[in-house]
Amino acid sequence: MKKYSDMSKEELLTLKAQLDKEYADIKAKGLALDMSRxxxxxxxxxLxxxxxxxxxxxxxLKCETGVDCRNYGVIDGIPEAKRLLGEMSEVDPDHxxxxxxxxxxxxxxxxARSMTQGVMGNTPWCKLDKVKFLCPVPGYDRHFKITEFFGIEMINVPMTPQGPDMDMVEKLVSEDASIKGIWCVPKYSNPQGYTYSAETVERFAHLKPAAPDFRIYWDNAYSIHHLYDDNQDFLVEILEACAKAGNPDLVYKFTSTSKVSFPGSGIAAVxxxxxxxxxxxxxxxxxxxxxxxxxxxRHVKFFKNIDGLHEHMRKHAAILRPKFEMVLNTLDRELGGLGIGEWTKPHGGYFISFDSMEGCAKAIVAKAKEAGVVLTGAGATYPYGKDPKDSNIRIAPSFPTPEDLGKAAEVFVLCVKLTSVEKLLATVR
Amino acid sequence: MKKYSDMSKEELLTLKAQLDKEYADIKAKGLALDMSRxxxxxxxxxLxxxxxxxxxxxxxLKCETGVDCRNYGVIDGIPEAKRLLGEMSEVDPDHxxxxxxxxxxxxxxxxARSMTQGVMGNTPWCKLDKVKFLCPVPGYDRHFKITEFFGIEMINVPMTPQGPDMDMVEKLVSEDASIKGIWCVPKYSNPQGYTYSAETVERFAHLKPAAPDFRIYWDNAYSIHHLYDDNQDFLVEILEACAKAGNPDLVYKFTSTSKVSFPGSGIAAVxxxxxxxxxxxxxxxxxxxxxxxxxxxRHVKFFKNIDGLHEHMRKHAAILRPKFEMVLNTLDRELGGLGIGEWTKPHGGYFISFDSMEGCAKAIVAKAKEAGVVLTGAGATYPYGKDPKDSNIRIAPSFPTPEDLGKAAEVFVLCVKLTSVEKLLATVR
Structure with a gap:
């Protein structure tokens, strides 16, 4: 394979003519596929x-303490549900x-509570001139939309395969008392599928925030969402790490069964x-x-315990794994060695993160859409929808059928190639 | 029956001695009953x-537009559920x-949204020096707790059998732009079981609030919760009344199936x-x-439509009606003509409202508790838990078995008598 950047103008023009034809052929098929969600x-x-x-x-329909689950009462969860989601969260049910x-x-x-009531007795954020959040990027658009909605200023922090840039996190958090939180998807992160290293978790637990009401928003959405039985990521449990570091109140840890049972009809926990x-x-x-x-x-009776959850997640993995592998194989086969994109190879979660050449992501997404394939909007993985390099695209292989996914992946790599050639042609002489 | 207030000191002392004995006998039974919830x-x-x-x-598990109800999507409700709760709310599903x-x-x-975001483009309430709410009293404690939680100043408005004192509501709302809302339970009100008259609803619809972001919080919690087939209250539909009055945005109307299907496992609507x-x-x-x-x-398939809901509510009524009648008969028989209390006789809803002689409610509730009967805390029906006359007690006949309810009602009337005698003795010479 010759790298696109090593090609002459003539080579690029020849390639473009060929890709244009392929693109026209694919557009003629009138596809309607969705790789965005x-x-x-x-x-x-x-399942x-x-x-x-x-x-x-x-x-x-009584819970184990004898309360009739059909009626009012038990504000913070029945004991058996606390135990189940406690096991899933690796935390004692009391927490x-x-x-x-x-x-x-x-x-x-x-x-919302921090805005109007404040955190553990501190000044409500709506009474402060400025509130800021750290946002590891690329990240989850729905997180960023919440902080944007409340007028909280978001600061990008680069992600690495070991987690957020902790030098930057430590410096900012310790110096600026207006920084009140950080959004984290610590395991099989959205969109890269990275898992924070043990060192990263330790450094989080030992943070010395200038703000007493700074909290880590630890969204452990994919804690048991492995793709492989024999190649799993491990994440150090943060609540205990914080307690040991003398920072017991530093973290809120969230989880849910949304992608275990039914999205929208599951149960959530903090x-x-x-x-x-x-x-x-x-x-x-x-x-x-x-x-x-x-x-x-219902969830307790169906899943019973953590073993039941793991067994169930293996069935999910059996369906998801071939889809991830199909997309990854297509990327490897079609784009490997061309120097026009890089992508992650996660061991779990729901996404593959793709980085195109700078300034190409929007054009790739637009081209794919024109050919009938919906991708997550370019920029969505950044606060305010602004990817400064216009290069990150989130690929979601889970929803389409394997057949549709195969077609969608082919369209995607074609759009990457074509956009990259056009970009290079615009700069070579 | 001789009114207690017409009794001489000697008569009162004789009566007290007899009531003290009855009270001691009842306490000795070691009851544990709950008429509070x-x-x-x-x-x-x-049912x-x-x-x-x-x-x-x-x-x-697809809804009628073909969406898989097991997955993400459809943020504001499936069409058939909008239709069902639309019928229950007497409102078009589009609303x-x-x-x-x-x-x-x-x-x-x-x-919370009004606090941080403001209402339809108006200044967020958290940016204002003062925000006030009108609270018809007695009313629902959970409403008052919400406004208290957000630091909203609450102003008592007296209830009448036709609804809140509308002269007062009209005057306050038109003069004071810091008044942003009013809590209403317009049908079978909590705790009195009153239903707002047609004139009251019309006057609500024609309010001319000084604040553009004033809203009526119309909690239609008991819209179909009749006790009698042939003696039902009717409530004019407020959304249409407001639209006709040229005030389409004046009201938020809330409902739920909490006391139709399962409390906590129902569905809600606005x-x-x-x-x-x-x-x-x-x-x-x-x-x-x-x-x-x-x-x-689940709710749509079970109830089907408004006829299914009404049929179901008749079954609820068949269970609730004898309980209400038992309490009301006990009140009539034991307290009628004594001049030591008044009570409502609702045609629906969940409560009977009892007004003791001034300054007696707390003592009655305390005495009942000592004898093993839990009543709603005195004062709970007023903002900040402060009943200025210390006279209102909310009676909730629904939860106990008929047998327990009978015992609880006997304890209640005894405590009313005893407290009233003590109160009178403290003032007579």
């Missing part, structure tokens, strides 16, 4: 259909609150120090009379 | 057990958003003008990826 496929959802039968009109169907909602509410949980409870006691305990019971 | 009884919950079987692992398991949560979030709904959506689009659509589907 981190959604499970129908096959994956079928959890047993949840629909686990409670019936004959069931005893768990069970919420409704969405951990994103809990994160949003945590920011794990934190008891002092932090009191803060959460002070809000939820006013906000609601309680979350859906029947759905908590 | 507006919770359905286990019998009532049994909805069919909900547990309505979806199964063989079910088609409905379906939420999660709790309408209280939606009200809380509406206040009905409002399209401009208001856009405001709600702007928040929820950032807050969550969507609510539990499977539970929406």
């Amino acid at each position: 981190g959604k499970p496929s129908a096959d994956q959802l079928d 959890s259909m047993g949840l629909m039968n686990v409670l019936s009109s004959d069931s005893d 768990i609150i069970i919420y409704g169907n969405s951990s994103l909602n809990v994160m949003f509410d945590s920011i 794990a934190a120090s008891k002092a932090n949980l009191e803060d959460f409870r002070s809000y939820m006691q006013i906000q609601t009379i309680g979350h859906d305990k029947l759905n908590q019971l | 507006g919770k359905p009884s286990a019998d009532q919950l049994d 909805s057990m069919g909900l547990m079987n309505v979806l199964s692992s063989d079910s088609d 409905i958003i379906i939420y999660g398991n709790s309408s209280l949560n939606v009200m809380f979030d509406s206040i 009905a409002a003008s399209k401009a208001n709904l856009e405001d709600f959506r702007s928040y929820m689009q950032i807050q969550t990826i969507g609510h539990d659509k499977l539970n929406q589907l």
Whole structure:
């Protein structure tokens, strides 16, 4: 393979003519494919259909403390659900609150609470002139949208395969008391699939923030979402690390079963120090009379314990793995050695992160759309939708059928090639 | 019956001696009864057990627009759920958003949104020096707790059998731009069971608030919760009334199935003008990826339509009616003509409101507790828990078994008598 950047103008023009023809042929097919969304496929959802039968009109719907789960009561979760999501979070059930169907909602509410009530007695953020958050980039667009919505200034922190640039995090957090938090997806990160190293977690646990109300928003969305049985990432448990470092209140840890059972019909949890949980409870006691305990019971009866969860996730992996491998093989085969893109090879999670040549991502996404393939919008992985290099694209292989995914991947690599040639031609003489 | 206030000191002392003995006898029984909570009884919950079987692992879990309810998507509710709760709310489905398991949560979030984002482009309340809410009293403690939590100043407005004192509401709302809302339970109100008259609704619809971001919080919690088939209250539909009055954006209307199906495992809705709904959506689009659509589907398949809901509510009524009648008969028989208390006789809802002689409510509740009967805390029906006359007590007949309820009602009337005698003795010479 010859690198595109080593090609002469004539070679590039010849290549472009050939790619233009391929692109025209593919456009003529009138495809309508979607590789944009981190959604499970129908096959994956079928794995959890047993949840629909686990409670019936004959069931005893009391939780283990005898409370009737059909009625009001038990604001912070039934004990067996705390145990299940505690195991999933590697945290003692005493440090768990069970919420409704969405951990994103809990994160949003945590920011909302900090705005109007303040964190553990500190000044409400809405009374401050300036509030800032650190955002490892590329990252999860829905996180960034929350902080943007509340007018919180976001500061980009580069990601590495070991996690965020911790020199930068430590410096900023210790110097600037207006920095109140950092968004983290520490395992199989969105979109790169990176897992924070043990050293990174330790450095997080030992942070010395200038702001007493600084919190790490640790969104452990993919904690058990492995693709391989024999090639898994391991993440040091942060709550214990923080406690050992003398910083027990430093972190909020979020999790949910959204991509374990049914997105939107799962259960969510937060794990934190008891002092932090009191803060959460002070809000939820006013906000609601309680979350859906029947759905908590449904999940406990279906999954039983952490072994049940792991067994279930292996079935997800069996469906997801070939899809990831198909996309990765296509990228390797079609783009390897061309010098026009780099991509991650995650061991779990929902995404592959692709970096094109600078200034090409928007054009690639637009070209793919023109050919009938929807990708996550370029820039979405950055705060305010602004990727300074215009190079990152998030690939989500989970939702399409394998057949559709194969077609979509072919369109994608073609669009990368064509855009890259056009970019190079615009600069060579 | 001789009125207590007409009794001589000697008569009162004789009576007290007799009541003291009865009280000692009842205390000796070691009762443990609860008449405090507006919770359905286990019998009532049994009525909805069919909900547990309505979806199964063989079910088609698509909504009528073909969306897979197991996956992400459809942020504001599946169409059939909008139709069902639209019928329940007497509002077109286009004016409905379906939420999660709790309408209280939606009200809380509406206040939270107004605090940080403002209402339809107006200044966020957290940026204002003073924000006030009108609170018809007695009213629902959980409403008052929300406004208290956000530091909103609450102003008492007296309730009448036709609704809040509208002269006062009109005057305050038109004169004071810091008044941003009013809490209403317009039908079978909590705790009195009053239903706002047609004139009251019309006057609400024609309010001319000084604040452009004033909203009526219309918590229609008991819209279909009748006790009698042939003696029902009717409430004029407020959304249409507001639109006709040229005030389409004046009201947020809330409802839920919490006391229709399962408390905590039902579905909630808000009905409002399209401009208001856009405001709600702007928040929820950032807050969550969507609510539990499977539970929406479950409710639609079980209740089908408004006729199914009404039929179901008749079964609730058959259980609740004898309980209300037992308490009311006991009050009539034991307290009628004594001049030591007044009470409401609602046609629906969950509560009976009792007004003791001034300065007696706390003592009655304390005495009942000493005898093993938990009542709603005195003062709970007023903002800040402060009943200026110390006279209102909310009676909740729904949860205990008929047998327990009978005992609890006997304890209650005895405590009212004893407290009243003591109060009178403290003032007579």
